[in-house]
Amino acid sequence: MLPEFASINPETKEEALAYLACLEDVRVIAGGTDLLVDLKRGGSCSNVVDVMNVAGLKGLSVAGGDIVIGSTVTHAALSRSTLLSDAARSLSVACGWIGSPQIRNMGTIGGNLVNASPAADSIPPLLVHDAVLSIESKAGGREEALEDFIVAPYETSLKPGELLTSVHIKGLPGYREGYRRIAKRAAWAISRLSVAWAVREADGRFIDVRLAIGSCTPMPFRPRNVEGFLRGKEKDDSTIGKAVAMVIGEIRRITGDRPSFVYKLPVVKDLVQKALRD
Amino acid sequence: MKKISFILNGKTAHAEVEDNEVLLRTLRERFDMKSVKEGCGLGECGTCTVLIDNEPHYSCLTLASKVNGRDVKTVEHLGNAGLLHPLQEAFISSGAVQCGYCTPGMLLSAYSLLMKNGDPDDNEIKEAISGNLCRCTGYIQIVEAIRNAAGICKHQS
Known part of the structure; x- marks a missing residue:
């Protein structure tokens, strides 16, 4: 009740x-x-x-090169958006995996972010796209990077009186993007591990690599040291092997050793390897 | 209390609902739509599924005030004992009904799929009913029923 x-x-x-x-x-x-x-x-x-009937929180638009997503846009709408499948494919794929069809018809991107679960499917792709959130209150507005907005599992910087109104992301044309997750079953399950990626390459070299790992650390994160290491490097097994080892080192640094690592680390290795190799 | 007006199975409906009332309760107690079942009550089992603007929603997690001005369909929209919908006929002939508790929700998720996609493959069918759990027949007969109904609906149209 x-x-x-x-x-x-x-x-x-x-x-x-x-x-x-x-x-x-x-x-x-x-x-x-x-x-x-x-x-x-x-x-x-x-x-x-x-807030579901509030006109100013609805819809997807493009403003000054950014994609602006109203905070009450549902996961179903995001997974079906052709704007997103072109410019932010990892996000549209991830939103198609959230919950069940009913949950996707009901749940919103704003709710997913404010709930701030470490396993939220929308967060890794939004990190890859450098998402910035617009937060408003009667007293005024502020903008905050998603990375700073989530301060702990299930905890955000949102203060009383504040409302998350929109999410701004950069489209990444020329990148190949994706999102993969492992869960106890394919549908209607919570992610046990997820990776979002956007990779730009030219002439057999990595130009820019963006990775975000979800469901593994208290908050989904981008291993920026690994992204920096990959910049300009030749795309070969040796580079990819080093990058994967660095990602795992980063996870160990953040959380220390955990019993679940026996399962999780080989999965991370596999997912990151595939993301970089594809 | 809140006054709401919406379309229920094609007819205008009015109700005065509590602020904390979920649609499941409104439909069962104020409109006698007993096909809408409460299972887990937490948006996991899908037996409370109704269509809002033709898309499946969990009525156990939908505040009744949210459907003001919207279109709501329950399984009563599909057919009645005298004249069943081809989907309902297919569920019977495929043996897709055992205890029957999940059936109204399953039918509505399937109906919503067939409105958008008249010729779904098995993966699309499984995806469409992935938010509805069945603990009796399993899913093979249900998927088969939906596949057969799609064929019949296509033939009829």
Whole structure:
């Protein structure tokens, strides 16, 4: 059973921000796939602001070379977007793996980010695309890189009264991109390990490599030392072997040794190798 | 309380719902749509699936206020005991129904698929019902039923 709460359905951003500024013990609902589960499992709040009808949070657009994704765009819409499958393929692939068809029709990119699960499928590809988030409150707005927004598992920098309004990413034309994940089964499962990549190559050399690893460390991360190492290097087995070893070294540095590594590290090795070799 | 108006199985519907009321409860208790089942109540099993604007949603995790102005379909939209939909006929003839608890949700996920894709392959069918769990028949008969129904629907149109 859900606890008792009052719900409000604003239609404009200003209205939503005004409610968030003045209501006590308030939480934001979009698709509801995380919030309602939390409330049914014993969580509580007195007020719920449903932002799904807010016009200013919807839709995908292109502005000044950036792709702007409204925070209430659903995973289903992202996985079907031709704009994304052309310019941010790893993200559209990842969104097609989230939950089940029902969850993808309900859940939103904003919800996925604010929930900040270490296993969130949308996060590794967004890191690859240097995602910057627009966050607004009645007092004003700020922008923050996704990398800084998630401060710990299930914890973000969002302060009371603030609302994640849009996600800005750079398209990566000329890169080959992808997202692969390993889960207990193919569909309707939480990622046990995931890798997003975008790779630009020319004349047998890596020009720019972007990697993000999810479900392995407390927060999905980009091994930037490995990306730096690969820049300009010849694309051969020796380079790729060194890069893979560096990724694993980075994971060990972040988390220390873990019992799950017996399984996870060989999988990371395999996924990163494939991403670089393809 | 909130007043909502929506289309339910093709007809205008009005209701006054609690702020914390989920659509599952509205449909079962206010509109007597007992085909909509509560299973896990946490958006995992899919037996509460309804179509909102023809796309499957978990009604156990959908606040009723969200469907104001939208189109909602339950399995009652498909057919009735006197005249079943080809999908329902196919579920019976393929042995895709055992305890029946998952069946309304399965049918709606399948119906939504066939509206968009009249000739799905087995992978597309499996993908479409991946958010609906069945613990009796398994999935082979269900996939077969949907494949057969697609053939019949195509033939009829």
